[in-house]
Amino acid sequence: MKPSSTTATGLLVALPALLALTGVLLAGVPSLAEAVALVALVIVLTWAAWRFAGERTNRLQTVVNLLEALREGDYGVRASGTARGDDFGDIARHFNALAARLQDEQRGLHESLQLLSKTLAALDGAVFAFERDGRLRLVNPAGERLLARPAQELLGTDAAMLGLAALFDVRSGDIVPHAFAGQSGRWQVGHASLRSRSQEGRLLVMQPMERALRDEEAQAFRRLLRVLSHEITNSMAPIASLVETLQGVLPTTGSPLDGELHEDLRHGLDVIGQRSAALQRFIGQYARLARLPPPQPAVVDVVAFCERVAGLFNDPRIRIAPGAALQLHGDRDQLEQVLINLLRNAVEAGGDSEVVLGWRRADKHVLVEVSDRGPGLPPSGNLFVPFFTTKANGAGIGLALSRQIVEAQGGTLELHSREGGQGAVARISLPLAAPG
Template identity: 45%
Template sequence: MLALVLLWRGDYSSKTQWTLTVLVVGTWCSFAFAARERVVHPLQTVSNLLSALREEDFSVRARGARRDDPLGDVMFEVNALSEMLREQRLGALEATALLRTVMEEINLAVFAFDEAQRLRLVNRAGERLLAQPIERLLGRTAGELGLADCLQGEPTRTLQMTFPGSIGRWGMRRSSFRQGGKPHQLLVLADLSQALREEERQAWQRLLRVLGHELNNSLAPIKSIAGSLGSLLGKEPPPADWKEDMQRGLGVITARADALSRFMEAYSRLARLPQPKLQAIEIEPLIRRVAGLETRVPVVLVHGPNVMVHADGDQLEQLLINLLRNAADASLETQGNVKIGWARIAVQLQIWVEDEGAGLSNTGNLFVPFFTTKPGGSGIGLVL
C-alpha cells in the first residue's frame, strides 16, 4: 500500500503509474494466495484426516508430511496415529473372530444378559441346550428361558436342571462385565453328567477291585482249609493228631471270618457317614487337642492365626486324628518327628500335617476305599 501511495503521488506518467500498479497488485495477490495455500491446505488436510479417524477410516494418509515445520509435524503425528489405530482395530477384529470361533466350538453353553436380564448373546451350545435358534432366543428374559435361578445366589455352584435340550447336573459360573457403560452378566453352564458318570464308574471299579481282593483274601484260605478238614474227617482210621489239625484249621477259619466281619463293619461305617453339622469352631484348641492325643512320636505344633471356621467339629477332628496317626506311623520307621499347623491363605484356611517318613509309593490309591498298606489297616481312614 505504501508503494502505491508513493507511486501515485510521484511525478510519473499515467502509463507508468498504471503499469506499476498492476504489477504491484498482481505480485501482492500472488504472494497472498501462495501464503494462503501454504497455511490453509495443510489445515484442510489435517481436518480431512481427523474426519476420517472419526469415521473409523484408518487408511487415509497425508502426503508430503515433513518434520521441518509445525504443520508437517502435525500431519506426521496424525499419520502415525492412523497407523496405530489401524493396527489396533485389526488386532481387535482378529481377537473377536478368535473369540467367536472358540465360543462356537467349545462344549459350554454361554449366555450374556443385560441389566434387565434379557438375553443379548448366546453361543451354539446354548442354542442346543435351549433347543431354539438364536433368532428366537435373543431379547427374551432369563425367566422365560428357565435361567432365572442361575442369575441368583452363589456365582459358582453345581445344579440339577432340566432344559429342553438336555437333563442332568450342571456346573455353573457367573460373572459381571460392562458393555456400553451398562452392567451385564455372563453365565457359563458345563454339563457334568458325563464326567460324573465316568468318575462314578471308575470309582465303582476301584471299589469293587478292592472289595474283591479283600473277599478273596478271606474266602480262599477258608475254602482251602475247609476242604482239608473235610478230607481229614473222611480218613479211616483218623490220624493220631487229627484233633490238633482240626483245632488249628478251625482257628484259621475263625480268624479269617473275624477279619471279614471287621471289613464289612468298616464298609457299613463308610456307607452310614452322617451329614456334616456345621457350627463355629475355634481352630487352635481343636488342633492342640488332636496333637495331644498322639504320644508315640514328638508332635510339633506350628501356630497360625487364631481363626474361626464353620465345620463339623467331630468329623474334622476325626479326620485330623487319622492324618496324624498315619504321619506318626510313617515317622516311627525313620525315628522322625511330626508337625501339625495351620495358616490362613486369602479367605481359605489350610491345615497341614507333615511327617519325616519315607512317603507313599502309590498315591493314586490314596483315597480309594479299603485300600491299605498296613497289615492291620482298614483302608477307610482317609476316605472317612
Template identity: 40%
Template sequence: MNSDARSTRLPLGAAPWIGIVLLPVTAAGGLLVAIDGLPWITRLGVFSLGMSLTLALAWVAGRRILGTFATVSDLLAALREGDYGLRGRVRPGHDPLQGLLADVNLLSDALREGRRKRTEASRFLAKTLTALKDPVFVGDEEGKLRLINPAARQLIGAERATVVGRDLVSLGLSEALATPDHAVFHGRFPGGEGRWAVRRATWHSEGREHRLIMLRDLSAALGQEERRAWQRLIRVLSHELNNSLTPIASLAGSLATMLERQHAEDLRSDLQTGLETIGRRADSLARFLSGYGKLARLPPPRPHLFRLDVALARLASLDRRLPIDVASRESVTLYGDEDQLSQAFINLMRNAVEAALPVAGGVRLDWYTEGRRVCILIEDDGVGLPDSDALFVPFFTTKPEGSGIGLSLTRLIVEAHAGSVELVSRGDTRGAVATVRLPLLP
C-alpha cells in the same frame, strides 16, 4: 485446554504471513507518502508494482493454504473409510496449518493403534472360545448371533452351515435364553441331550450390548462321577468277598478229599452233600462277583468305522428264542468300538426278548439318523418295566437269576461313546422301549 491453546496460537502464527503479503503494498504507500513531487505516472507505477507484488504473494500463500486444506480433507476422508495408513507431509516451521496436518497424523496414529488393540482383543477372544470345550454363543441386543465356537456349532449341528447373523431362537436356543444365570435346564439339541448349566455375561462394544451364553453339560460330569463311585465300591466288594470265598472253597475241597478216604458211609454221604453245596455256592458267588468286576474293568473304547446297520441285523438273528423284527433298512456307518457296542445291544435285545416271552409278545428293532446322530429303538410287547428309578444301578435286578449288571454295563458303554440310553414304558400299550442315541462321527 488444548483447544484453547490452539485457538490463541493460530492468529499469532498467521500474523507473519499477513505481514509478508501486505509488505509490498505497504512499502509502496509509504514511499509515495514520503516522497513529494513525484509525477502521477511514477506514483501510479509504484502503487501498481506494490499491489502486483502483494497479489502475487497472496496467490502463493492462498495456494499453499488451499493445498494444506486439500491434504487435510483427503486425510479425513481416508479416516472415514478406515484407512489409517495415509499420512500428510509436515514441513518444518511454525506454520499453524502444518500443525493442523501434524494433529491429523496423530489422530490417524491413535485410531490405528486403537484398531490394532481391538483386533488383537477380538483374535484373543476367538482363540479362547475355540479352545473351550463348552458351547459358547455370543449375541447382540437384537438377538442375532455374532460369535460361535466349534463346540457350539457341533451342538446345534452347524459345522458347515452359516449361522452368524441368524436369530438365536431359530437355532433352538429359546430355552437357554429363558434360563437364568447359574440355573440348569434339560435340553435336546442335534448334537447332544442332557442337563445343561447356563452361564451368562454382558458387555458393551462399539456402543452395542453383547450377551455371552455358555452351556455346560452336567450329564457327562455326573455320569463320570457316578461311574467312579461305583467302580470304587465294586473293587472293595470284590476284594473283601474274594478274601472270604477263597478259603471256603479251599476248605470244602480239602474236606471232600478227606471224606473220600473214610469208611463211614452215612457220615460221608451227608458231609459230601453239604460240602458240595458249599462248593457250588462258592463257585456261584465267584461268578457273581466276576460279573460285577466287568463294570470296573471296562476298557476304553477302540473306535473304528463300521456298518452299524449290518451289525444290528446280525445281532438280531442271534437270539433263537423269539424272532426280532428288523424294521429299518437304512445304511448307517458309525465310528465306535463295535465289540463293546455289540455287547450293549445284545443286553438290550436279550432283556426285550425275556420280557416278551412270558406274554407271547413281539420285539422290534428300528434305527434312523437325526442330524449327526443315529437313534436305535428296541421295542417289546412284554410285561413292562418295574416302578423303579434304579434300572441302571448296579446290583438292581427283577429277575430271580439276574446279576443286575446288564443295563449298568450297557449305559457305561454307550456313555463312553458320547451317547445316551433311555428305557421307558410304552404309553399306548404294554411293553417297553429302549432308545440309544450315538454320534455318527467324533
C-alpha cells in the same frame, strides 16, 4: 469450510487492493506510470495472496478429511507431504504415526476377538452374556445347543423368557441338576458382573458336570468292587472247598445219620455249595466293570456292523431300517457287545412287537438307534446305575457296562421315549470315521 475461515481467506485476498487504495487516498492521484506499476503490483500481490489462501484452505480441508476418516474407523488412510519442512509437514507426520498406531491396535483387537470367538466355540460350557436390562447380548455354540435354538433367535431375548433368570439365584460354583430344551443333567453354575462401554451386565456360565461326576462315581465304584470281589472271593473259596470235603466224608448209608437227618445234612451242603458258586459267578459278572480293557478303535462299516449283530439273533421281530453307507470310529468287538445288550433289552421289552435297528448321520457323529414298542422307560433316573434293574432276574450290569464302553470311545449312550407312540429308543452316538 466454516464461515470464519471463508471471511479470513477473502480478507487476505483483498488485502493488496485495500493497501493500494489506502496509499492512493493518502498520497494523491499517481502518474500514469505509477498507476500502471501500482495496478501490476496489486495484481501480483492479490494472485500471491489467493494462491497462499487457497493452498492453506486445501491443507485445512485435507486435515479435516483425514480426521473424518479416522472418526469413521478408516485407519489405513495416510497424509502426503511428510517431507515438507513446514507446519503442514509436521501435522502430516504426526497424523500418519497416529493412524499407524490406531491401525495396529485395531488389528490386535480384531485378532483378540477372533481368539475369543474360537475359544468360546471350543468350550463345552455354555456362556451367556446379558445386558443391564436382562437381554441376551452374546451366546456361544454350546449355549445354542443347550437351549436348542440358534443365536439369531436367542439374542435380544430376556433371561426370564429363556429360563435362565433363576440360575442367577444359585450360588456361583454350586452344582445343580437342571433340564434345558437341548440337554439335561448336572451343571456347575457360575455367574459374575461384567462391564462393557461403561454399561453393566451379567455373565452366566453353565459347565456340564454329568460326565465328570459319572466318571468319579465309576472310579469309586470300581475301587469298591475290587475290594468286595477280593474279600468275597477269599471267603467263598474256602467255603466251597469245605462243602466239597464234607460231602465227601459224609457217609451214604448204614450210619447213625441214616434217614431224614442224613438227607437234611446233604441237602444243606448242596445248597451252600450252589449259593457259593452262584455268588462267585455274580461277583465275576460285576468285576467285568472294573476290568474293562481299553478300546482298540478302528474304522467300522456301520451297515455290515448292524447286519452282523442282528444276524446273531436270527429273530424275525428285529427289522433293519435301510440307511446310508457310513463308517464310524470305534472298537468293533466292544460295540458289538453293546448293541447285543440293547437289542436283547428291546426284544424282551417289546414282546411280540417289532424292534427296529437303524442308523443315520448327525453332524460329525453316527447315531445307531434301537427302538421298541414296549411299555416305555420306567420312571427312574437310575437306569444306568450299576446293580439297578427293573427285570425280575436282571443283574443290573448291561446298561452300565454298555455306557462305559461307549463313553470310553468318545461317544454317548442315551435312552429316550419313542416319539409318536409307546416304547423306548436307545441311541448310540459315536464319532464319524475320518475320510480316507
